[in-house]
Amino acid sequence: MTRKTRRLWLVIACVACLGTAAALVLRAFSSDIVFFVTPSQVASSPPPKDRTVKLGGMVVAGSVHRERRGETPVATFDVTDGQAAVSVHYEGILPDLFREGQSVVAIGTANSAHDFTASEVLAKHDETYMPKEVAEALKKSGKWDPRFGPPPSAASWNSMTVQDARKDLAAPAQPQSQPASPAPTGSAP
Amino acid sequence: MSASPTLVARTGSFFHRYANPGRFLKLGARLQPWLTWPAIVLTLLGLGWGLFFSPADWQQGDSVRIMYVHVPAAMLASAGYAALAVCAVLSLVWRHPLADLAAVEIGPVGACITALCLATGSLWGKPMWGTWWVWDARLTSVLVLFFLYLGHITLIRAFDDPQRGYRAAAILALAGAVDLPIIKFSVQWWNTLHQPDSITLTGAPTMSSSMLWPLGLSTLGISLGFAALVLARTRAAVMESRIQALLSSPRRNQGNAA
Amino acid sequence: MTHLPYIAASYGLALVLSLTLALNAAWRLKTARARLAMLERGNLRPVQPAPRPEAAPSSTDTQTP
Incomplete structure (x- = not known):
């Protein structure tokens, strides 16, 4: 024993x-081990110009400019972590999930503390999963604008069904001022 | 086995009650249908629900349906290795013969499910992130887990004396268990391309309940399926070892007689 | 924005893998059981005594409720 x-x-x-x-x-x-550096890290200590870095952060709402140079699409957008912002230039096709307010990882080189040229852009989605209708209902009720950050606390929407959301979407005509819209069900279980 | 009431002794005797191969075979045969059929039904229900009836995600669209395969596979990849580690402790401390046989059989099933997790993750990453693979902490630690499984599979079969293989593989299983918390917390400790967990013990799941239900069903079903596979394979292994014993003993007798 | 090929590939992979594992396990169980029954009947005992009850189950592994 x-x-x-x-x-x-x-x-x-x-x-x-x-x-x-x-x-x-x-x-x-x-x-x-960290996969990417943040804009404030780049701003405080810009990496050497010849080093490839991965820059991660949120696409600033209203900062995206897309144009076409010949065949290739060219995009310019700002990436922020809330403290600093870096302007990113990218030639190529952006991933489907790319949008304002989305987290992205841009792989490329920093020209200066606020100027970055990307050779590849990856979209980094968050851990929230919801049907389209629920997202629309949250947007319409004024609780969430995907362009400005993550959705409200999960308990306020994760039990909302598609039917509830459709009802919310159908009911009031145009309540841009928020109190008119009915609060989504299950806001406080 | 003395009846000294220490915890170690009692744990040992509890597990040794099922070390008897005959008793294990009888119990296993009775347990098998209770694992197999619920596994098939729940998996089909969960995956069918996820594939055809659950809503598409607001930003990922239909690609989110890969989750109903990927997440259970990822959970079982870790859980399977944890089971290997438990078998390793039973083998190293209590010299439990069934734990060794179970470890031999868990390895390939766990490697398969880890491969499935990596493959579906890749198939999900390409349309959503825009890349098949990145070397971030989560993906890399799961790849390490896959190689740990492969190492275990080869090591446990590498020696002529199976006991030495069991011992070496048990040590590998225990050492590799360090990777499990790394996988789990990689998305919190370091910034990664992989998103953090949606389902946590502390907070509300950041997932609509219309997706959580099919995910729960398929997770339950695939877990039962994993258990059913391991049980069936271990039963087969017990029978095979008995066959080996039967084949070698009469032949030796004949050899002596001749 | 459907990515059907990726989804189909994921589910197909899961199906193929689980079928392979399940069939392999069932086949191993079946052959092991058959060989064991044969050995216990033939080699160990002189042919006459009836085989032990556990040595004669039906062919599928899941029929013992």
Whole structure:
């Protein structure tokens, strides 16, 4: 019996040591593990011009300019993390999910602290999943504008059904001032 | 086995009650249909609901339906490896013979489901993110998990003496378990392209209930399916080892007699 | 904005993988059971005594409620 107990403690000790070692290694390399840098990091210490960096942040509402240069579409937009903004130039087709207020990761080089040329743009969607009708109802009720950030707390909408949302969308004619619209069901369970 | 009432001893005797292959086979045969049929029904129900009746996402459109395969696969990839680690403890501490056989059988099933998770993730990432693969913390740690499974599968079969293989593979399984919390928390500790978890223990799920239901059903169904597969394979393995024993003993007798 | 090929590929992959695993497991169980029954009947005992009750189940693994 004692041999088994001793083996158990040995196993526990080994796993604990290994876990600690792994945690320390991950801590030490934490800055290399991050997938992208934020605009404020780029602004405070611009990376060397020849280094490829991944810049992540939210597309600023109203900052997107698309044009065509010959065959290739060219886009310019600002990416922000709330503290600093970097202007990104990109030649190529943007991903389907690209929109104002969407998180994106732009891969390219920084020309200066506020100027970035991307060779690739990835869309980074968030962890909220909702039917189109619910999103429309939230937008219409004035609770959420996707161009300016994440949706309201999940408990206020995750039990709303498509039928509820359709009713909300159909009922009031044009309530741009928000109090007229009926509050979505299940706002406080 | 003495009846000293320490926890270690009691845990050992609890598990050794099912170490008897005959008893395990009888119990397994009785349990099998209760795993297999609910697994098939729930999986078909969950995936059918997710594929045809659940709403499309407001920004991802129909691509969100890949979630009903991808998320259960991801959960089971981790859960399967956790099961390997439990088998490793049972094997290293209590020398439980069934834990070794189960570890042999969990490995390939877990590797398959991890591969499914990676493949569906890729198929989801291409239309949504715009890339098949990135080296962010979540994706990389799951790829590491896949290689851990492959390592376990080869290691446990690598030795002529199966006991040595069991021992080495158990150590690998325990060491690799360090990857599980890394996978789980990678999306919180570091910024990643992969989004954070929608379903957490602490907060309301950031997912419409019309998508949460089919996801729950398919997760339950695929989990039961995983258990059913592992049970069936372990039963087969127990029988195969018995066949080996039967085949080798009479032949030895004949050899002695001749 | 449907991405049907990606969705179909994901579900197809899941189907193929689960079918492969399930058929493989069922086949292993079936052959193992058959061989075990044969060995226990033929080799161990002299042919006469009736086989043990557990050695004669039906061919599918899921019929023991």
